[in-house]
Amino acid sequence: MGYPKDVQPVLLLGKGKIIFEKNVQIGYNPSPLLYSTYAHIEARWDTAEITFGDRVFINNNFSVIAERSCIKIGDNVLIGCNVQIFDSDFHSVNRQRKDAGTHQCKSVLIKDNVFIGNNVTILKGVTIGKNSVISAGSVVYDSFPDNVIIGGNPAVIRKQIINDAN
Numbered sequence: 001m002g003y004p005k006d007v008q009p010v011l012l013l014g015k016g017k018i019i020f021e022k023n024v025q026i027g028y029n030p031s032p033l034l035y036s037t038y039a040h041i042e043a044r045w046d047t048a049e050i051t052f053g054d055r056v057f058i059n060n061n062f063s064v065i066a067e068r069s070c071i072k073i074g075d076n077v078l079i080g081c082n083v084q085i086f087d088s089d090f091h092s093v094n095r096q097r098k099d100a101g102t103h104q105c106k107s108v109l110i111k112d113n114v115f116i117g118n119n120v121t122i123l124k125g126v127t128i129g130k131n132s133v134i135s136a137g138s139v140v141y142d143s144f145p146d147n148v149i150i151g152g153n154p155a156v157i158r159k160q161i162i163n164d165a166n
Contacts, residue, residue: 001019001020001021001022002020002021002022002023002024003020004020004024004025004026004052005024005025005026006025006026006027006039007025007026007027007028007029007034008026008027008028008029008034008035008037008038008039008060009027009038009039010026010027010038010039010041011038011039011040011041011042012041012042013040013041013042013043013044014042014043014044014045014048014066015043015044015045015046015048016043016044016045016046016047016048016049016050016066017043017048017049017050017051018041018043018049018050019049019050019051019052020052021051021052021053021054021056021075022054022055023054023055023056024052024054024055024056024057024058025056025057025058026039026058026062027039027058027059027060028057028059028060031059031060031081032060032081033060033061033081033082034060037060037061038061039058039060039061039062039063040062040063040064040065041062041063041064042064042065042066043066044065044066044067044068045067045068047068047069048066048067048068048069048070048087049066049069049070049071049072050064050066050070050071050072050073051070051071051072051073052073053072053073053074053075053076053077053112054075054076055075055076055077056073056075056076056077056078056079057077057078057079058079058083059079059080059081059083059118060081060082061081061082061083062079062082062083062084063083063084063085064084064085064086065085065086065087065088066087066105066108067086067087067088067090067105068087068088068105069087069088069105069106069107069124070087070107070108071085071087071107071108071109072107072108072109072110073085073110074109074110074111074112074113074114074130075112075113076112076113077110077112077113077114077115077116078114078115078116079116080116080117080118080119080120080136081118081119082118082119082120083116083118083119083120083121083122084120084121084122085108085110085121085122086108086121086122086123086124087105087106087107087108087124088103088104088105088106088124089103089104089123089124090103104124105124106124106125107124107125108122108123108124108125108126108127109126109127109128110122110127110128111127111128111129111130111132111146112130112131113130113131114128114129114130114131114132114133114134115132115133115134116134117133117134117135117136117137117138118136118137119136119137120134120135120136120137120138120139120140121138121139121140122134122140123139123140123141125143126140126141126142126143126144127143127144128140128143128144128150129143129144129145129146129147129148130146130147131146131147131161131163132144132145132146132147132148132149132150132161133148133149133150133161134150134151134155135149135150135151135152135155135158136151137151137153138150138151138152138153138155139152139153139154139155140154140155141154141155142154142155144157147160147161147162147163148160148161149161
């Protein structure tokens with residue numbers, strides 16, 4: 001276990017667990033939003049857990065909230081500016097149950113060697129396969145396999161990544 005290297009302000013909140021492996025950096029200088037934003041990392045309830053793997057690099061204005069489940073970010077993950085990751089919608093869409101707290105939370109898994117571009121939102125229940133790339137501005141509602149480039153709103157597979165031996 002380790003502590004992140006925080007280049008920009010970082011706010012850690014909640015009753016749950018926030019775990020950092022070695023070599024995690026939050027914020028980058030010089031990069032947009034360094035002086036006007038912070039990283040918001042919240043494991044809201046006691047069942048929530050957020051884990052950052054080894055060698056995770058996070059650019060400025062990052063927000064991740066695990067309300068009641070788990071968000072796991074694997075090793076060697078690169079995260080761009082303005083990225084948001086959530087395990088929940090935070091309330092029911094049913095007007096009568098909106099404030100009841102019975103909404104569903106689903107874990108998020110970002111596997112090893114993933115690159116997440118700027119301005120990406122990843123929503124509850126998503127798994128991103130290893131060695132994948134999420135294009136800037138994408139909204140990710142569904143899970144994706146290893147070795148793909150995804151993008152759009154909603155995100156779809158744009159290209160398969162072929163790893164040459166050369």
